Amino acid sequence: MTFKIGLLGFGVVGTGTAKILLDPFGRHPVLKEITIGRVGVRSLDKPREIELSPQLLTTDLESIVTDPEIDIIVELLGGLEPARSLILKAIASGKHVVTANKAVIARFGDEIYAKANEKGVYVLLEAAVGGGIPVIKPLKQSLGANRISSIMGIVNGTTNYILTEMSQKGADFSEVLAKAQELGYAEADPTADVDGFDAADKIAILASLGFGGRVKREDVYCEGIRQVSAVDIAYADRLGFVIKLLAIAKDTVKEDSDTLELRVHPTLVPKTHPLANANGVYNAILVEGEPLGQVMFYGPGAGSGPTASAVVSDVMNIVGILKSSGKTRELDPLLSCIHQHYCQIAPMEDLSTRFYARFLCRDVPGVIGHLGMAFGDHGVSLESVVQIGIRGDLAEIVVVTHDVREGNFRSALAAIESLEAIDSIPSILRVL
Ligand SMILES: NC(=O)C1=CN([C@@H]2O[C@H](COP(=O)(O)OP(=O)(O)OC[C@H]3O[C@@H](n4cnc5c(N)ncnc54)[C@H](OP(=O)(O)O)[C@@H]3O)[C@@H](O)[C@H]2O)C=CC1
Numbered sequence: 001m002t003f004k005i006g007l008l009g010f011g012v013v014g015t016g017t018a019k020i021l022l023d024p025f026g027r028h029p030v031l032k033e034i035t036i037g038r039v040g041v042r043s044l045d046k047p048r049e050i051e052l053s054p055q056l057l058t059t060d061l062e063s064i065v066t067d068p069e070i071d072i073i074v075e076l077l078g079g080l081e082p083a084r085s086l087i088l089k090a091i092a093s094g095k096h097v098v099t100a101n102k103a104v105i106a107r108f109g110d111e112i113y114a115k116a117n118e119k120g121v122y123v124l125l126e127a128a129v130g131g132g133i134p135v136i137k138p139l140k141q142s143l144g145a146n147r148i149s150s151i152m153g154i155v156n157g158t159t160n161y162i163l164t165e166m167s168q169k170g171a172d173f174s175e176v177l178a179k180a181q182e183l184g185y186a187e188a189d190p191t192a193d194v195d196g197f198d199a200a201d202k203i204a205i206l207a208s209l210g211f212g213g214r215v216k217r218e219d220v221y222c223e224g225i226r227q228v229s230a231v232d233i234a235y236a237d238r239l240g241f242v243i244k245l246l247a248i249a250k251d252t253v254k255e256d257s258d259t260l261e262l263r264v265h266p267t268l269v270p271k272t273h274p275l276a277n278a279n280g281v282y283n284a285i286l287v288e289g290e291p292l293g294q295v296m297f298y299g300p301g302a303g304s305g306p307t308a309s310a311v312v313s314d315v316m317n318i319v320g321i322l323k324s325s326g327k328t329r330e331l332d333p334l335l336s337c338i339h340q341h342y343c344q345i346a347p348m349e350d351l352s353t354r355f356y357a358r359f360l361c362r363d364v365p366g367v368i369g370h371l372g373m374a375f376g377d378h379g380v381s382l383e384s385v386v387q388i389g390i391r392g393d394l395a396e397i398v399v400v401t402h403d404v405r406e407g408n409f410r411s412a413l414a415a416i417e418s419l420e421a422i423d424s425i426p427s428i429l430r431v432l
C-alpha cells in the first residue's frame with residue numbers, strides 16, 4: 001500500500017522532511033509506504049538542496065490540496081495566509097493534515113479543528129511546538145491521566161540561541177540573530193521570535209492541550225527579549241541567575257475561580273533550576289501534574305532535521321491509523337481536538353512573582369532608603385538590594401523582590417519614578 005503526501009513548502013523544514021522520506025533505510029518500515037506526490041512552492045526557479053523531478057513541483061498549491069491522489073497534506077509554508085485557507089481546503093477535500101504552523105493553529109485552531117472533526121480527518125502538529133521534541137503527543141496521550149497544574153518552558157530556539165550566545169560569549173544581539181537566521185532557526189519574519197510572539201503561539205497551544213480548553217491567542221501576555229541587555233545578563237549572573245525567555249501556563253485555582261496564568265517574558269531563572277541549563281537552540285518544557293509530579297521534555301527546538309523528525313512522525317501516525325482502521329472510522333479522541341469551552345485567563349496585575357529591577361539614581365544620600373520606603377508603602381518586600389556600580393555620574397542599584405502581586409509592584413514603580421533621586425528605570429524583569 002502506498003500513501004501519497006502533498007508537501008506545501010519546500011524550505012528549511014520541507015527540505016528536511018523530503019530528506020527523511022527519500023531515505024527510509026534504517027528507519028521505521030512504514031516510511032517505505034509513503035511517497036511525495038506533489039510539492040508546492042512560491043518560486044520554481046529557486047535552487048534547491050534536493051533535486052526532485054520537475055513534474056512534482058508546482059506553484060498551484062490549491063491543485064495539491066484538492067488532488068484526489070493525495071492522502072495527507074503537509075503544510076510547511078509558515079505565515080497565516082495562504083496557509084489557513086489551504087489547510088481548510090485540504091480538510092474540505094477529506095485530506096488529513098500535518099502542520100508545523102503554530103501561528104495558524106494558535107489563531108485559527110478552533111475553526112480548523114471544528115472543520116476537521118466534521119470531516120473526520122486529523123490535523124496533527126507535533127513540529128509546531130518544541131521542534132523535534134515530542135511534547136504534543138505526550139501531552140495528548142501519555143499524560144492524559146494527570147491533572148496538569150503547570151506547563152513552563154523555553155519554547156523558542158532562536159531567542160534561546162541569542163540569549164545563550166550573549167551570556168556565554170558576550171556576542172552582539174544582531175549578529176547572533178543573523179546567525180540564527182542562517183541556521184534556519186528563525187521565522188521568515190524574525191520579529192515573531194524576538195518579540196515573543198512565536199513563544200506565545202506555542203504556549204497557547206500547549207495550554208489548550210494541557211488544560212483541556214480553547215485559549216484565545218490575544219489572551220497571552222507577551223514580552224520579547226529586545227530589552228534584555230548585556231548589563232542585566234551580567235547582574236543576573238552575579239546574583240546566581242541566567243536570563244531565559246520563558247513561556248508559562250499555570251493553573252491558579254482560587255476558592256471561587258479556576259483561571260490560568262498565561263505569559264511569555266524574559267525571566268531570571270536560578271542557575272540550579274532544570275530550565276537554566278537548556279542552552280543554544282535547545283528547548284525545554286517542564287510539565288507538572290498530579291499524580292505524576294514533574295516531567296521535563298528537552299531537545300532541539302528548531303532546525304531542519306529535528307523539526308522534520310516531528311513532521312514525519314505525525315505523517316507516520318496518520319498512515320498507521322489509515323493502515324489499521326481505514327478511512328471511515330471515528331476519530332481517535334486522544335489524537336484529535338475536541339475542546340469547546342474557552343479557558344479563563346487571570347489578569348497580569350493579579351500575578352504573584354518575584355521581580356528584578358535596575359535603577360539609575362542620582363548619588364544623593366539616603367537613596368536606598370527612599371526606594372525601600374516606596375516599595376514598603378505598596379506592600380513590596382525586598383529580598384536583596386545591591387548597589388553595584390556607578391554609571392557615569394549615576395549610581396546603579398539593583399533590587400530583587402520577594403513574591404509580590406504585580407499590580408502592587410507596578411504602583412510602587414510609579415511612585416519611585418517620581419522620586420527626585422531616581423534618574424531612570426532601565427530594566428524590570430520577572431524572577432522565577
Ligand atoms: N525552521 C524551523 O526550525 C521551524 C519551523 N517551523 C515552522 O515550519 C513552517 C515552515 O518553516 P520554514 O521551513 O523554516 O520556512 P521557509 O521560509 O524556509 O520555507 C517556506 C516554504 O514555503 C514556501 N512558501 C511560502 N509561502 C508561499 C506561498 N504563498 N505560496 C507558495 N509557496 C510558499 C516557500 O517557497 P519558496 O521555496 O519557493 O520560497 C518555501 O519553500 C513555519 O510554519 C514555521 O513556523 C516549526 C518549527 C521549527
Ligand SMILES: N[C@@H](CC=O)C(=O)O
Nearest residue numbers: 156157158186187302
Ligand atoms: N523560529 C522558531 C522555529 C521553531 O519553532 C524557533 O526559533 O523556535
Ligand code: NA
Nearest residue numbers: 126129131133
Ligand atoms: Na514537537
